Amino acid sequence: xxxxxxxxxxxxxxxxxxxxxxxxxxxxxxxxxxxxxxxxxxxxxxxxxxxxxxxxxxxxxxxxxxxxxxxxxxxxxxxxxxxxxxxxxxxxxxxxxxxxxxxxxxxxxxxxxxxxxxxxxxxxxxxxxxxxxxxxxxxxxxxxxxxxxxxxxxxxxxxxxxxxxxxxxxxxxxxxxxxxxxxxxxxxxxxxxxxxxxxxxxxxxxxxxx
Amino acid sequence: xxxxxxxxxxxxxxxxxxxxxxxxxxxxxxxxxxxxxxxxxxxxxxxxxxxxxxxxxxxxxxxxxxxxxxxxxxxxxxxxxxxxxxxxxxxxxxxxxxxxxxxxxxxxxxxxxxxxxxxxxxxxxxxxxxxxxxxxxxxxxxxxxxxxxxxxxxxxxxxxxxxxxxxxxxxxxxxxxxxxxxxxxxxxxxxxxxxxxxxxxxxxxxxxxxxxxxxxxxxxxxxxxxxxxxxxxxxxxxxxxxxxxxxxxxxxxxxxxxxxxxxxxxxxxxxxxxxxxxxxxxxxxxxxxxxxxxxxxxxxxxxxxxxxxxxxxxxxxxxxxxxxxxxxxxxxxxxxxxxxxxxxxxxxxxxxxxxxxxxxxxxxxxxxxxxxxxxxxxxxxxxxxxxxxxxxxxxxxxxxxxxxxxxxxxxxxxxxxxxxxxxxxxxxxxxxxxxxxxxxx
Numbered sequence: 001x002x003x004x005x006x007x008x009x010x011x012x013x014x015x016x017x018x019x020x021x022x023x024x025x026x027x028x029x030x031x032x033x034x035x036x037x038x039x040x041x042x043x044x045x046x047x048x049x050x051x052x053x054x055x056x057x058x059x060x061x062x063x064x065x066x067x068x069x070x071x072x073x074x075x076x077x078x079x080x081x082x083x084x085x086x087x088x089x090x091x092x093x094x095x096x097x098x099x100x101x102x103x104x105x106x107x108x109x110x111x112x113x114x115x116x117x118x119x120x121x122x123x124x125x126x127x128x129x130x131x132x133x134x135x136x137x138x139x140x141x142x143x144x145x146x147x148x149x150x151x152x153x154x155x156x157x158x159x160x161x162x163x164x165x166x167x168x169x170x171x172x173x174x175x176x177x178x179x180x181x182x183x184x185x186x187x188x189x190x191x192x193x194x195x196x197x198x199x200x201x202x203x204x205x206x207x208x209x210x
Numbered sequence: 211x212x213x214x215x216x217x218x219x220x221x222x223x224x225x226x227x228x229x230x231x232x233x234x235x236x237x238x239x240x241x242x243x244x245x246x247x248x249x250x251x252x253x254x255x256x257x258x259x260x261x262x263x264x265x266x267x268x269x270x271x272x273x274x275x276x277x278x279x280x281x282x283x284x285x286x287x288x289x290x291x292x293x294x295x296x297x298x299x300x301x302x303x304x305x306x307x308x309x310x311x312x313x314x315x316x317x318x319x320x321x322x323x324x325x326x327x328x329x330x331x332x333x334x335x336x337x338x339x340x341x342x343x344x345x346x347x348x349x350x351x352x353x354x355x356x357x358x359x360x361x362x363x364x365x366x367x368x369x370x371x372x373x374x375x376x377x378x379x380x381x382x383x384x385x386x387x388x389x390x391x392x393x394x395x396x397x398x399x400x401x402x403x404x405x406x407x408x409x410x411x412x413x414x415x416x417x418x419x420x421x422x423x424x425x426x427x428x429x430x431x432x433x434x435x436x437x438x439x440x441x442x443x444x445x446x447x448x449x450x451x452x453x454x455x456x457x458x459x460x461x462x463x464x465x466x467x468x469x470x471x472x473x474x475x476x477x478x479x480x481x482x483x484x485x486x487x488x489x490x491x492x493x494x495x496x497x498x499x500x501x502x503x504x505x506x507x508x509x510x511x512x513x514x515x516x517x518x519x520x521x522x523x524x525x526x527x528x529x530x531x532x533x534x535x536x537x538x539x540x541x542x543x544x545x546x547x548x549x550x551x552x553x554x555x556x557x558x559x560x561x562x563x564x565x566x567x568x569x570x571x572x573x574x575x576x577x578x579x580x581x582x583x584x585x586x587x588x589x590x591x592x593x594x595x596x597x598x599x600x601x602x603x604x605x606x607x608x609x610x611x612x613x614x615x616x617x618x619x620x621x622x623x624x625x626x627x628x629x630x631x632x633x634x635x636x637x638x639x640x641x642x643x644x645x646x647x648x649x650x651x
Contacts, residue, residue, distance in 0.1 A: 054244035056323045105325020193343045207322040208225040
């Protein structure tokens with residue numbers, strides 16, 4: 001695993017990418033959002049203070065998914081009319097990247113799928129069925145969400161978004177799918193709901209009195 | 211991660227927020243660190259926006275009864291299924307069926323790592339409830355969840371009457387949701403429909419004493435009244451399985467009977483007919499039979515008596531005597547038969563044949579001493595005595611059969627009665643009452 005080192009163009013602090021494929025990070029010191037170009041880092045924005053959040057997960061939380069160990073390296077925080085949720089960017093020990101979502105302590109792990117010919121947002125409605133990898137998925141809810149902030153390292157540029165549409169698809173099992181319409185080209189994530197205890201999480205956040 | 215990488219500064223320890231009610235100024239502690247959407251001021255009953263740093267007032271409600279008090283005080287912690295949970299919210303909900311209001315209570319439990327779960331209490335019956343992670347499939351009057359079939363129990367309109375503490379959703383007093391319960395004791399699968407959003411939850415029955423132990427509450431829990439929809443039957447046994455086991459035993463018994471019947475030698479040892487005349491038996495009332503031999507292992511001896519009585523009786527005092535040892539078995543048998551006509555038609559009573567089995571008679575030479583007593587109306591009679599060695603005895607199997615059947619029947623009845631009382635509270639009562647549906651509002 002390579003660890004490119006550079007300096008923050010804003011404050012000069014050392015910036016370490018813990019995963020060579022990560023494209024975006026946030027300077028720990030000045031909170032500048034930095035994007036990697038071919039030659040150096042470019043400041044593209046500034047992280048506003050994230051709203052108080054109660055996720056038990058934090059950057060550097062370690063855990064296990066099946067027989068793979070992972071470490072949390074970044075996150076995107078979203079809000080919708082019923083609350084907020086975190087998409088934690090995790091790095092698996094086999095070099096793959098995955099997302100651990102925490103929505104009011106409901107945990108799910110998903111991976112980006114390379115599936116092509118995804119439906120456009122306007123074509124999707126609740127109850128519709130899609131089959132990916134021989135697994136039927138039913139659209140359960142379409143959530144207009146709001147980008148709230150980022151932290152740490154991400155595998156793509158993601159900042160200064162506003163409204164984002166997510167389509168949640170469920171199955172009869174723990175498996176689920178999410179269609180992400182953040183970008184002009186839709187993205188598909190396939191994953192499953194996971195139990196907190198099964199993740200064997202370490203280096204969690206501490207809560208006063210608990 | 212290499213050793214040269216400085217660890218990222220961790221997120222600071224999260225502290226509970228302490229705020230004041232914008233309406234009355236009372237202190238409000240947020241126990242769920244930010245998972246709450248709404249929080250209720252305990253002093254003035256304002257429902258406040260927990261996400262708003264200024265706690266904007268969302269609703270204020272009048273409490274009709276000042277004695278609505280959570281049985282588990284908010285802030286109490288207890289270990290439920292291996293995880294510590296704190297009671298952070300409480301609501302009373304009600305539904306109206308046939309003009310009667312039924313109330314129940316729901317508690318919001320919180321753990322910062324595991325999230326939210328719920329407890330409900332109705333008339334001393336408790337349920338431990340969590341939101342379904344998978345989507346149940348409802349099909350008509352049943353629902354399938356994780357491969358288990360849940361039967362529709364009831365659908366009602368639940369309205370929220372009273373709230374206290376924190377809620378992870380936008381709670382409002384007066385809000386009505388259509389609640390549908392499907393049961394598979396000890397579990398209950400519920401769907402709650404509010405506007406267009408449907409939330410499924412899965413609950414498991416808990417006894418009040420378990421709740422009291424979990425939260426270390428003082429005193430005793432309120433006694434459970436009646437049978438609750440998903441209360442496990444006290445008849446822990448699987449009734450159908452019990453009948454299968456019973457059938458297996460019955461078959462085994464039949465096999466044993468058949469086996470013993472085949473094994474029994476049924477060896478005739480004596481068959482004699484005796485003539486009795488009143489005129490001849492002035493002094494010598496008793497006599498002895500021929501000597502016969504019983505061979506082999508100690509076995510049963512059957513004594514059959516036949517007498518052609520008609521509206522008469524004959525009583526025989528028997529003594530089976532071992533000629534070699536003098537050991538005797540004394541017994542008396544009556545043979546009587548009565549018949550006639552009355553207003554109901556013909557009737558009869560008794561039998562001309564009598565049979566008795568003496569158990570476990572050892573081998574040896576035997577004879578009978580017989581002393582007949584005869585109905586004074588009978589001047590003379592010829593009766594016969596037939597003795598058979600090693601006959602099978604089935605009475606014991608009949609007793610065994612009944613001994614097995616009785617508990618099966620009792621348990622089945624108890625299970626039936628319990629299920630009947632469970633379902634009598636449902637939308638599908640076992641007996642049809644001529645009352646209108648409680649769902650019309």
